[in-house]
Amino acid sequence: MTTGYLLLALFLAVTLNATNRIVRAIGTLVAALSLTSMVSSIVLADFDGTFALPGKTPVLLWVKPAILNVQAVVGSVGILFLLWAARQQLKRAVATRIPVLNTASLFGRVSRYLHWMIATLILILVPMGMFLSVLAPHSPDRAAFLMAHQALGAAVMILVIVRLLWLIRTPPAKPSAHLGGWEKHTARAAHTALYIVMLAFPVSGILMVLNRGVPLVALGVAIRNPFEPSAAAASFWAALHDWLIPLVFFLLILTHLAAVIKHHFIDHHPADVRRMLR
Ligand code: HEM
Structure with a gap:
């Protein structure tokens, strides 16, 4: 899977x-x-x-x-x-x-591939995670979903880190000249928040599982628990992973999509959207 x-x-x-x-x-x-x-x-x-x-x-x-x-x-x-x-x-x-590196006006191939891989995986992980929480605790379906969820979540964490390192190698395209002052600030704040959420999702998931004292296997690597499992810490990380972070994520994605739709269809700047998508 x-x-x-x-x-x-x-x-x-x-x-x-x-x-x-x-x-x-x-x-x-x-x-x-x-x-x-x-x-x-x-x-x-x-x-x-x-x-x-x-x-x-x-x-x-x-x-x-x-x-x-x-x-x-x-x-x-x-x-x-x-x-x-x-x-x-x-x-x-x-x-x-499309060039490999970013330019001042458009995102290069590597940035685009990382963006769409991360986006696709997160859109798969969110409903998959919700299925995990409603399936019967010891069902074979849940075990299979859990393995895949953990591995894909770890993959997202790696891809986000690669994307951040890649931005040091090749700075992002400049914000579109069509954006007003407040729109630029809001876009920057929303992008920073999205990065935080993309990292907070897998980190909280890993800490939740480790604190439950269950062995964590992701992408063929078994991660040993470096600390004593704690039910209180597990509940704390579960509250973040299962409630707070998804809520913030849904709000951010809605804002992100609304901004893209407004820019493309209302402000009529489709070329700006194609900086990330053909
Ligand atoms: C970008 C990465 C990730 C995303 C977007 C994500 C998202 C989610 C979401 C939305 C849920 C449903 C929460 C609920 O309604 O109860 C969930 C559940 C879950 N996630 Fe993740 N997750 C990610 C990474 C991870 C990682 C890396 C692990 C563990 C190593 C993990 C372990 C779990 C577990 C065990 C559940 C089931 C709920 C529970 O037992 O409390 N997740 N995830």
Whole structure:
């Protein structure tokens, strides 16, 4: 499961930035297909009794399934948008080759690939994590999801660190000249907050698992617990990993998407969005 998701993230990152319009559209269609599989897993779980296990707290019985269903609705809108975008991509030829390094006006190939790999993996990890918390504690499904979740979470942490190091090697493109003063400040603050969240997610997950005293295996590496497990510390990290960080993440993603949509469709600066996406 882990290798499949890592390959999917790499495939989307490369195809969504390809010069050839057919390759780009195929990437977008595969993204739509992946979202369809996520939405259908949630809808299936609504009907096959996955959410209705006896003895569960109301939070696990109602609140988490409701949040998953909201994600299914947003995902369904995303599928329609991606189908429309694939059609548009087929009409639009792109001749320029993207450089490897960032330039003053656009992001280079490595930055784009890292951005889309991290974005894809996080969008997979969030519903996967919620499924983890609602599945029966000792079910084989949960064990498989847990292995994949831990490994992909560790992969995100590594990719974010690589991305930060890469920004030292090649500074990011300058903010678009079309942005006003307050928009530049808000964009910078939102980007910094996104980096903090992208690191806080895996770090809190690792500390939560280690403090529970369960062995942690990710990407084939067994991490030994360097300290005594503590139930109080585990609850603290769980509160961050399961509630606070997802909440901040949802707010930031909404802001990020709203900014991209406003810039592209309302302010009519599609070229600015293409600094990160073909
Ligand atoms: C970018 C990386 C990560 C993201 C975006 C992420 C996201 C999430 C989310 C949204 C949940 C659902 C919380 C809930 O509703 O209960 C979750 C659950 C979980 N995550 Fe992560 N996670 C990441 C990395 C990790 C890592 C690295 C580990 C451990 C090594 C981990 C371990 C867990 C566990 C065990 C759960 C199940 C909930 C629980 O037992 O309390 N996560 N994750």
